[in-house]
Each structure stands twice: as C-alpha cells, then as structure tokens.
Amino acid sequence: MTHPAAIALGVRLMVLAASPDESAAQVVPGTVVADEKALADLVAFAAECEVVTFDHEHVPPDHLRSLEASGVVVRPRSAALLHAQDKAVMRARLTAVGVPCPRHRLVADPGEVSAFAAEVGWPLVLKRTRGGYDGRGVWVARSSDEVTEALRSGVPVLAEEHVDFRRELSAVVARSPSGQGVAYPVVESVQRDGMCVEVVAPAPGLPAHLAVEAQRIALTIAAELDVEGVLAVELFETVDGRLLVNELAMRPHNSGHWGIDGAVTSQFENHLRAVLDLPLGSPAPRAPYTVMVNVLGGDLPGAYSAYRHVLARDPDLRVHWYGKSVRPGRKVGHVTVCGNDVDDLRDRARHAAAHLRGDIDE
C-alpha cells in the first residue's frame, strides 16, 4: 500500500522482505529477500537507500542503533521507535510527559501481580513488553489463578488495570523532521479477539472536545518523542468520558487504512512525505464518513468465489487485497466505502467483508 504512494510521489521504493511471498515483495521490483534480524543484511540493504523506514516494529533496536552510528538515516529514529517496540518503555515515557495511561506496573512473579491487583482490582490485563501484535502477547487475568501463562516466559510483563471503555479510538498523525505535523480525523476502531476488525472515520458521536484532545495527545507524543513518519496512537474512550492511551505504532497503521479511499492524502503517502522531509499532504476526509472492514481469512477454501459478486453488487465500495495466503483469522485485505449515512456504510462494508470471507453467500 506504500508502493502506489511512492509511484505517485516519484520516489523509488526499495523493500527488504523476509520472503518473496510477502505482500510488498510481490509488487515492488528488485525486492531484497533477507533477514531483518541480521545486521549484515540490514547494512547491505541500507547502503542502497537515502532513508530507511519500516512497516512493522520487529527490527531489533540494537541493529537500528548500529545503522545510525554508521550514518544511515533511519526514520523514525531508533530512540523514537523503541516506544512502539517496548510497552514498558512506552508507559514510562508517556507517564513522564503527562499523557494519560491506564494504571500499570512491571511485574515479574505472581506475588507482584497480586499486589498490583490489590490496588487496582481484578481483572488485570497482562502484556508481553516486546514482540506482541494483533493481541498475541496480551492476556486478561480474572484472578491470581490466571497469571501463569503470561509469566511463563520468565521476563517481566506489564500489568495494567482493565479499562472500562466505551470504545477504542485511534488518532493517526504524521510528523516530519522539520517539525510539521498533520492529524487525521480521530477514528473508532473495533477490536475482536485483540485484532482490529472495523474502523469508522470519524468516530461517530465523539464529542468535539474529545476529538481535539485525542489529536492533541497524538501530536504531543509525536513532538515529545521526536517521531518522524506516521504515528498511530491507540486510545480508550472510557465509560466516564476520559481518554487513556493504549499503545503506539510508528508506521502506517490498520486504523489509517480508510484514508487510501477516504482522505485527501493517505497515511502511506504522508509517511513517505514525512520520512523524506517533504511538505505533508492534507489529512482531511473526502466524505462525511468512511467505513473500513478488514477481510479475515475464512475456514472455507473457496472464500474468494464471492469476489465478482461483491464488486458488482456495490460499485462504490473498494476492495483491497494483500496478496496473502488465506489462514483462518489472518487479515488478507480490507474493504472501504465512503458516504453520508454511517449505518448504511457499515452494513455494506460488513456485508462485503463477510462475503469475501465466505461467511455468507447472498
């Protein structure tokens, strides 16, 4: 999804991918298949690039520091990216700069978990500090009997109060090395089993003061952490009307995919503009509402027979495939539809995604 933006900007995008089957490797000519966890591979690749950036957070921080020490321009810088790689580092820094977060503590054994629970109450959310994604590495513990799995690895985990939230929001911003920042409309992101399944832009019914506050929080974090590129701030809107930050991503994020079709400038284009220190494009929406629904791999092998039907049934809807092999529950694409009536848009996007997954056939 970054490649079309690079083409339009006249920028040559090079990709280092772990395998030739990866989505970007299938479409970007000259993709280098290498190991993003091997420093020598990164050094060889970076030698060809003016600027190096990421579409995930799994490149080891030590390697990024080595690249920077040898003069490679890495954006976002390793010191900023660390806050998206390590949830403990992120919590400590956000708390220090006054950003509202759930109550939290690093815990290493069941005794420390129980002591924290005595303060904030059960259930607790336990999170691996590094390496989790799509809800992997996150556990909800309802009592002290349910903490063993999270603590099994032996490394400290982050314990958080279980936030009583009304819904989850996301504030996506882009910031350039020159310090220019733009904020996308704050979206509602619906999670199922720890995975984003649906996004509505802007979040319906979000009071203006909370929308502005969420954008202000995201721009503040971007400035404080000196983020270069796109920053997504995942937030909870609590039942009592407060905002708490869940976590950060420093790359184009699932909650910003709607903008390919629904915003003047997509997050992918603004990520490239930002890391190249070009002026940023407008993040303004093109329609009152845009709904994006992820297409998850279904259990049926023939899940894609519905493709023609979906295209024909709703010509205003856009389908995006990622070129991934289908596995149950894996994100293999998304659909987007823009318009005025959010309930209608939601129905149409959900219907199309369910069809493509093979859950319904009419």
Ligand SMILES: Nc1ncnc2c1ncn2[C@@H]1O[C@H](COP(=O)(O)OP(=O)(O)OP(=O)(O)O)[C@@H](O)[C@H]1O
């Ligand atoms: N403190 C909390 N209270 C209540 N629910 C929570 C809390 N922390 C996380 N969750 C739920 O678990 C989901 C996944 O948590 P989190 O975003 O921290 O994990 P992740 O696996 O790193 O996510 P991602 O898929 O965004 O990479 C959240 O979207 C939210 O639904």
Ligand SMILES: [Mg+2]
């Ligand atoms: Mg998350």
